[in-house]
Amino acid sequence: MIEMLWPALLAGTGIALLAGPLGSFMVWRRMAYFGDTMAHSGLLGVTLAVVLNLNLTVGIALVTTALALLLFGLQRQRRLPSDTLLGILSHGSLAIGMLVLAFSESVRIDLSGLLFGDLLAVNRGDVLWVAAILVVALPVMLLIWRPLLAITVHEDLARAEGIATERIRIVYLILIALVIAVAMKIVGILLITALMIIPAAAARWLSKTPEQMAVGASLLGVLCVWAGLAGSWFTNAPSGPAIVVTAVIAFAVLLTISQFWQRTRG
Amino acid sequence: MSRTHPLIEARQLGVRLGGETIIRNVNLSVYGGQIVTLIGPNGAGKSTLIKTLLGVHRISEGQLTLAPSLTIGYMPQRISIDDSLPLSVYRLMTLTHRASRTAVTEALQLTDVPHLIDRPVQQLSGGEFQRVMLARALLKQPDLLVLDEPVQGVDFNGEVDLYRLIQRIRDERGCAILMVSHDLHLVMAATDEVVCLNGHVCCTGAPETITQQPEFTQLFGHKHADALAFYSHHHDHNHSLAEQGGHVHD
Numbered sequence: 001m002i003e004m005l006w007p008a009l010l011a012g013t014g015i016a017l018l019a020g021p022l023g024s025f026m027v028w029r030r031m032a033y034f035g036d037t038m039a040h041s042g043l044l045g046v047t048l049a050v051v052l053n054l055n056l057t058v059g060i061a062l063v064t065t066a067l068a069l070l071l072f073g074l075q076r077q078r079r080l081p082s083d084t085l086l087g088i089l090s091h092g093s094l095a096i097g098m099l100v101l102a103f104s105e106s107v108r109i110d111l112s113g114l115l116f117g118d119l120l121a122v123n124r125g126d127v128l129w130v131a132a133i134l135v136v137a138l139p140v141m142l143l144i145w146r147p148l149l150a151i152t153v154h155e156d157l158a159r160a161e162g163i164a165t166e167r168i169r170i171v172y173l174i175l176i177a178l179v180i181a182v183a184m185k186i187v188g189i190l191l192i193t194a195l196m197i198i199p200a201a202a203a204r205w206l207s208k209t210p211e212q213m214a215v216g217a218s219l220l221g222v223l224c225v226w227a228g229l230a231g232s233w234f235t236n237a238p239s240g241p242a243i244v245v246t247a248v249i250a251f252a253v254l255l256t257i258s259q260f261w262q263r264t265r266g
Numbered sequence: 267m268s269r270t271h272p273l274i275e276a277r278q279l280g281v282r283l284g285g286e287t288i289i290r291n292v293n294l295s296v297y298g299g300q301i302v303t304l305i306g307p308n309g310a311g312k313s314t315l316i317k318t319l320l321g322v323h324r325i326s327e328g329q330l331t332l333a334p335s336l337t338i339g340y341m342p343q344r345i346s347i348d349d350s351l352p353l354s355v356y357r358l359m360t361l362t363h364r365a366s367r368t369a370v371t372e373a374l375q376l377t378d379v380p381h382l383i384d385r386p387v388q389q390l391s392g393g394e395f396q397r398v399m400l401a402r403a404l405l406k407q408p409d410l411l412v413l414d415e416p417v418q419g420v421d422f423n424g425e426v427d428l429y430r431l432i433q434r435i436r437d438e439r440g441c442a443i444l445m446v447s448h449d450l451h452l453v454m455a456a457t458d459e460v461v462c463l464n465g466h467v468c469c470t471g472a473p474e475t476i477t478q479q480p481e482f483t484q485l486f487g488h489k490h491a492d493a494l495a496f497y498s499h500h501h502d503h504n505h506s507l508a509e510q511g512g513h514v515h516d
Binding site: 027028030076077146147149150152153154156157158159160161162163201204207208209210212213 | 284317320321322338340342345347348350351352353354357358361362363386
């Protein structure tokens with residue numbers, strides 16, 4: 001029986017490793033809602049995959065990437081505040097995805113698995129997808145690390161100092177889109193952003209440099225995925241909430257420790 | 267001061283952002299060793315002009331010429347760095363330009379804050395932060411320093427010190443300085459040329475003469491012009507002037 005847990009464990013580990021640096025930037029750049037919007041559009045991706053008979057991961061990756069580019073373009077307009085725009089796209093894409101799934105009678109899809117994750121749905125193919133994306137995304141992340149950090153501190157300054165800010169930001173968005181595509185089965189559409197931002201926020205308490213925070217977030221994320229999946233395995237709980245609850249506990253514990261530490265040091 | 271080849275020269279420069287014309291028909295040149303101060307009311311396009319010179323915004327019309335192999339150090343308007351980002355002064359200084367600790371310490375010494383090198387940026391006071399940003403702009407040994415409101419968030423005494431420091435940097439290193447400022451009464455003494463911007467260049471000239479131009483009084487009022495004329499003769503300032511200045515331009 002335990003061998004059924006392996007795919008989810010391996011895929012989850014890869015996802016958590018990537019979510020560390022990506023999620024740290026999401027925290028620094030105040031993009032949590034942005035990430036949520038991209039994740040919610042994943043359901044539309046599922047619909048697309050079902051209708052066009054595509055691989056699920058490919059369908060989600062296509063839609064989340066398209067949404068990322070759309071958001072990137074729309075952010076240039078100033079008539080609507082960006083969180084309103086995100087709200088429209090986030091809930092709009094979620095609702096459309098739900099409706100299409102509800103009306104397509106030929107398709108039987110476990111909706112709660114899509115929304116909250118289902119570790120038993122993860123198969124060997126998914127592990128390969130995660131591995132492939134990890135192999136591509138990690139070097140890319142290393143490559144854009146310094147310029148993206150400069151953009152995060154001050155976009156105009158980075159641009160004035162010769163950084164191709166738009167290209168770097170688009171690459172970052174595409175990385176998020178890819179991670180969302182592979183993370184959906186394990187954590188679920190509604191909770192993917194949590195896996196990105198909670199470990200990063202928890203690692204903030206322990207970090208003095210951006211790199212410490214990103215690596216700390218990756219390690220914490222991996223631990224949370226392992227603990228969450230184990231919990232889900234033994235209690236039959238949906239895997240997404242199990243992982244996220246573990247992460248929230250880690251966040252609270254680290255917050256408490258760091259506050260205590262600061263107080264005792266004066 | 268070489269008058270023949272400007273470090274940077276804008277001719278009939280125009281910039282549109284999001285379909286809106288922000289500046290047009292701007293002529294501006296900065297020569298080696300010169301301090302040029304850009305003044306103008308809020309929304310006059312001062313920052314837009316500066317960012318265009320730095321290549322942040324695209325030019326919609328006109329021409330921009332930079333001297334070959336010109337190095338520019340840029341200090342943007344007061345920036346705030348999110349508390350969630352753990353960043354030391356050293357890392358802030360070397361974000362886009364790798365430099366050794368020695369080089370960074372030397373740059374920080376120029377602005378009298380070498381002891382801040384390992385401080386988290388969020389723990390700096392307004393004045394300390396601006397000094398760090400000024401040192402950051404100096405790190406690349408620039409020929410031209412571009413400073414966008416360098417004393418923003420600094421208390422009054424700090425402002426005076428900071429302007430003195432900027433002047434000292436020009437005198438010691440001979441780099442040209444182009445800066446945006448609201449504090450007319452403070453910068454005038456240290457400025458070679460004042461450029462008054464309001465979508466276009468209203469008037470330009472040496473600080474002693476610009477206050478007599480009708481365009482200047484039209485934009486800033488007689489009171490201010492008188493105050494500045496007064497200032498160029500008596501090296502003194504007073505606080506009510508500072509408050510008026512803030513009121514008129516903020």
